[in-house]
Amino acid sequence: MKTITCAKLRATSALLLLSSTFAAFAFQHPDHESIPDIDVRRSNVARTNALSAAREAGVQRLKSHIADLRVGLDERQHRPNFVSRRNGFLTGSDSGGTVISRATLNSVFSTDPHRVTKAFLNEHPGVFGHDASALTNAVIKRDSISKHNGLRSTVWEQQLNGIPIFEAIVQSHVTKNGELVSLASRFVPDPAKAAGPRKPKLTAAQAEAGAAQSLGETNLIAANAATKLIWLPMDAATMRLCWDVMLTVSSCGEMFRLLVDAQTGEVLVRRCLTTYLSNASYRVFTSDSPSPFSPGWSSLITNQPPLASRSLVTIDALSTNASPGGWLPDGNTETLGNNVDAHTDRNADNIQDTPRPQCTIDRVFDFPLDLATHPTNSSAASVVQLFYWCNWMHDQLYELGFDEAAGNFQSDNYGRGGVGGDALQADGQDGSGFNNANMTTPPDGSTPRMQMYLWNGTTPNRDGDLDAEMVLHEYTHGLSWRLVGGGVGISALQTSGMGEGWSDFYALALLGEAGDDPNGCYALGGYVAHLFGGQPESYYFGVRRYPYSTDMKKNPLTFGHISQAVYDGSIPRNPTMTSTQQQSPAEVHNLGEVWCSALWEVRASLIARHGFASGNQLALQLVTDGMKLSPAEPNFLQARDAIIQADLVNNTGTNHNELWAAFARRGMGFSATCPDSSTTANAVEAFDNGDDLQATPDTAFITSGGKGGAFSPSCQTYTLTNAGVASLSWAAVHTQPWLDVSPASGVLATGETVTVSVCLNASANALNAGGYTGTLAFSNTLTGAIQARGVVLDVLPTQRAFYFPLDTDPGWTHSGTWTFGHPNGLGGDGGFSYGFADPTNGATGSNVYGVNLNGNYATTLGAAFNLTSGALNLTGKSNCVVQFQRWLNSDDSLFVQAEFYVSTNGTAYTRIWANGLATTDSAWSKQHYNISALADNQPTVHLRWTYRIIKTGARAMSGWNIDDVEILADAAPVIVAPLLDIQLTPPDTALLSWPTNAAGFVLQQNSDLSTTNWLDATNTASVVGTNSQVIISPLNGTEFFRLVHP
Template sequence: MLVRWSALLPLVSSIPVICGQSIATTRYLEICSEDFLDVYHPTSVYETFGDGLDLSPSISSSSNISQTASRFLQSKIGVGATSLKLRTSFSSEVGHHLYYTQTHDGIPFANAVVHVSLTKTHKIASFSSSSNNFTQIASSKPSIKLNDVIPAIEETLGGDVVTDERLEYLARENGTAALAYVVEIQNLAGAIWYEAFIDAHSGELLSVTDFISTSTYRALPINQPNLTSRQILISNPEDLVASPLGWHNTGSFITSNTTGNNVETFKWLDPGYVYTTASKSNITTSPHPVAGNPNLTFDYPVNASLAPDFTTPAKSFPNLDAARVNAFYVLNVMHDLTWRYGFTEDAFNFQTTNLGGRGNLTKSNDPVRVSVQAEDVGVDNAFFASPADGTPGFCYMLFWDHTSPERDGAFANDILAHEYMHGVTNRMTGGGTSRCLQSTESNGLGEGWSDIMAEWTELTAAGVKDYVFGAYVAGNTTGLRSYPYSTNATINPWMYSDIETMVDPHDVGEVWANMLHNVLAFLVSEYGWIDTNKAMKDPTRREGNVVFLHLIMDALPLQPCNPTFPQARDAILQADSLRYNGVNRCRIWVTFANRGLGLNARDYINDFEVPSDC
């Protein structure tokens, strides 16, 4: 029998498994096979203001962005200045983004998030708030010691505490606020990385943030011919604007292996190793990167006829060097691409060192670490853990057993792009905490953004054709999703209302990705297409694929914590207003409305209406 936990979790020895319930403000996380943890995410009020809301002189400050935002929020939500704390902020090409937390006795609320974005001229562009007026707030002085309950929590969640404790308040569904110890629980060999909230008065496990985005794909095990190698030697691929020191310089030391400032790829030979620091000694001892020569030549051809052997004590991992190199290349390209379109050091990206004076207000020491051929974790999957800014991301690329021989996810560039995009969307939504795509609906949005990024990297012509995701690892021509992404409703029938009964964020993500596919198709038909390699290096272009990626990336910091489909749509419309003066507004509305996400769509009820002036 499945029950929802309401008391201290029982001790379990099994590794947690994550599942979801399709509720916009709630996500049920299955920690063992018979119990659920009810994770609550407050609903966000969200408003956008088109060209920008002019403020009265008593509120607006022509010189102090933070002061303007703070005064606006106090007048908007009636919370005093002493109850709001600026957590993070950054400026982008289209405006200024500030993220606040509600506080009590100087202690922040983890899930009472307030956000405001301003235009370049200090008008209000968007506002969101999940702040609360609480019926009861727990004492700010803990009545138990964390060490007394940590062993039980570690055994329950299947990992070890890897961070120091801190105190935060947690808004509860019944209108109260609990005082919580906050620690990170990690077991990388088991694909586990939680931020745990433990009641500082009762010891109850109240909530978790799941930093790992799992990509559990629907696939048919249909065998296909062996991979025909398409490897080529690519010289000097680094974008020296996004990566000024190249890919093999961390700002502290130069490497000649697959480690660098943005990405580290290796074969993880010690699954019990807790990989939490960025020291050079750890990079070169427990995880094993592949070495090049002093000229940085990494030339390892693939022999696709070889199969891995997991069963014998000796084990064998064919094409391991090539796997490490391909993952290193692709994820560095993803770093440089997303940097060009706004995922910079200021916007909480993944880098060991924030170079050239950039990212002064954000944290460093957080490259993406990639374990290829991670057979101890499983097969037929991929994972990306994206903890808060300042802690490294962690990616697992596994084998897929739907073909003979098995295929290596490290050679599936669409899956690599998909996984990296999880890190982008988790960091850029909500101001770098990675806490703001945790409800089932918003987690599904994350899956959709990741799929559409994979498609974006693979565009080859001006006509946006139906897109099949994951065909290589599936070993078939239909891929890993229910339907191809298509503008044709006969080929892909997904509508907004379909997500009401979906319990898996990956299913929800298919609906969102197909909507975005339709937006991409419209923009490319309207403005044309430029070769992806050129689009990656020159985001000032006006072709449709460039416009689309700007709208997606610009919208992420504009939207609220744990956004719904209508709120994510509104953020894209607001991004179009800020960057392109709303020129695409009506066509974007029509495109979303065609899939049920029209003007009055809410609560999973389709609506096909668009604004009257469209």
């Protein structure tokens, strides 16, 4: 058995990620191997946006009623999982309108509290693949009504014969007026048919032992595991029965949820649930920290603010509505209440160090604190501070809607919904690490745990328990895990990143005060971060790359940074963030900075309109309600839309303009596009505001074909909708003569739509081979708002310069397990965990070049293994495009690099393509890449395909298969030099002229024909009639002039 040592701090979910120059500091991936998450379904099928025919028909039917429909897609199961509107609700206040017929609505009892949800599912069963009858055997897991806006949020959990189906939920939100706001479904359409064997071969104890082995545990404590049966959907039509094991790793205190196949014992899913980072009186700091200073410095200043004094705060609860029994129930004399159990855990065994701090007979917690000595000398004061902040946060969030029914943390829920028995376990001065904090949040009813660490950047160390921003950050992880997507948890990359951003936002916004400048610079964790990694400017940067600020010269982060980190050298950046991981745009804390920066813009905009008290509270309320309205595992733009929708529910859209302007300022404008939440690749930022004129779809018009036509597709249609309350005029313009738009302008009444067709015209047939781009812009002529869509046209050459059908071996060089021959259909495992097998034949013929034609590639770390073509002479060729057939199954680029290169000398290679996420081809697919910039007119062009194992833990998959390699090209144009005419213009000048249609020629001069010292003429040419001309003044002696075509 391979033993995996648990990382004490998981950098993928840690609160902080700091300097890698201090090996003992744990804000980096640890130097010992961490325990990675597992989900064998992630490469079950190739990701695609294509829906099945039935689902596509259902969506189109719904779109015929709702032009601005927003549809979330499950790319693994090829079906919708979420529907909402860009502006408005799915149904009207009569629970129907045109979306639900009166007959369908009347078929559901008027007294049913979920009438509109069930009627919608019955009217549109084709959207999700099921109707309301699927709810009959489901269990309502959450059914809450928000007190401040009357929004009813309901979550159903699908079951089969009483056994729950993993993450199979229907999530519905209905306004107090009966309008269906949004609806999400992850139900399996036919669970009885999808179910595999229904009786487990393994016992619960065997599953627990297998789960422990997966985590490297050798001594499983039975009480440490909670196990039950659960169904795991592998795709839309297959489920496996599993044991659902919750297990805490003894060596580091991280909690994991593991789904163990009840037939085979294989761990199919493994997820870490730990994310990193009567009256009584408490002697505590009531501001940010012992050295409070928020906002921080506005420039790179190293000064530390002065220390503050603690206050003796007498309080039963911040809100007796939130804590009816108070923070410290009558009879309790230690830091243990209904909401929080605070204590130290110095030996990191996840068992409370006792005794906890004890109060006096007068219920006073007042302990000495000496910041000049080691924090463990003041542990009682530290625990009291932790108890205070965690209770304070409980009450603050309760009033925002994180109550019992929403899944909050309480031992006794007072009969107000939800599942009790889950008061927060708050471990102060936890001994399992330094310079971090973490929060473990299992489902409602299971105990969450917060672990706060000491920080060793200073002498003496600083205590994270005393920094309120750290404590509130961690608590907010619990909020987002319980609220987002109905409480199924957070695991997708973008959602995990937003989890960090939400935590930063709440920590700073909740501690804000009326006198704070909302546009200032806010340093998260300035107190504990002092001198960490040698950084003295902790009250400028805090623990992030940039301070949080609406000043783009202080914090330049925009939506595009989640795909590509581009740093402006003129803007100061935290000097401790230097490692490759810390600079990665997809690192979760870096993603969180982008999300929090957008939320900080929202807060500043609302404060500017409503003032501090109302604006700050409104921002917190909309963000909280946005979490509730989000689908499971939302991406950035779905979470943005949920906040805007929350304002529509709460305030009839009063703050629509402020919200759109704030998000647009950080690149999340109306025209921005975003991939599935599992990746950040190809996120496209846009800075336009939302407008009454809606244009769908958001996608570009992408077409291709051979020179001279035909192109496919030749047209694309866009639907324009007036989502406002008054008529508007619109216009559509484009930037290329090879496009036609019809109609190009018009007037839309409220709610009216029009279909605009964008088509290639005859001019496209005359284009030379190459790549062409254009822009299509839809504008509201009343507001001036513009929504742009890209146009991409690839015109391919029609002549073959080279063609290698690979029926016979061309003799290319190769290393590793690259080989030529017949593929045998081996490797992979049907797409579940290790992709698909090799093909059984070439795309044409029977042979291919491939990696290990008898199975999977080896996963040993090492150098790149290459397949390299011989030298290809492309002299006299232009507009070169390489095409080949690909069948590739490879792990994602964090583990395996699968790449394609081109070289013009056989030594230096330029990368043309690289894998991102796991690639899982189950059929041959034609790839084409324009290599003209490198290869045109070159005598020695080499093509290279490569793979390289770069990280331990890579999956063994079937790898590359290549067939039918060809280079398409045009003949290089024959350049005929135009006549250069010279006329003397006395006394000492000359007039040079040449035809104006000789594009691309440059005038050069030289005083000696025997040299190659030709220089571009410095005189600027002008156009006169049909000629270009220039007047020159030759130097003494003879001067030669020529026209050249570079």
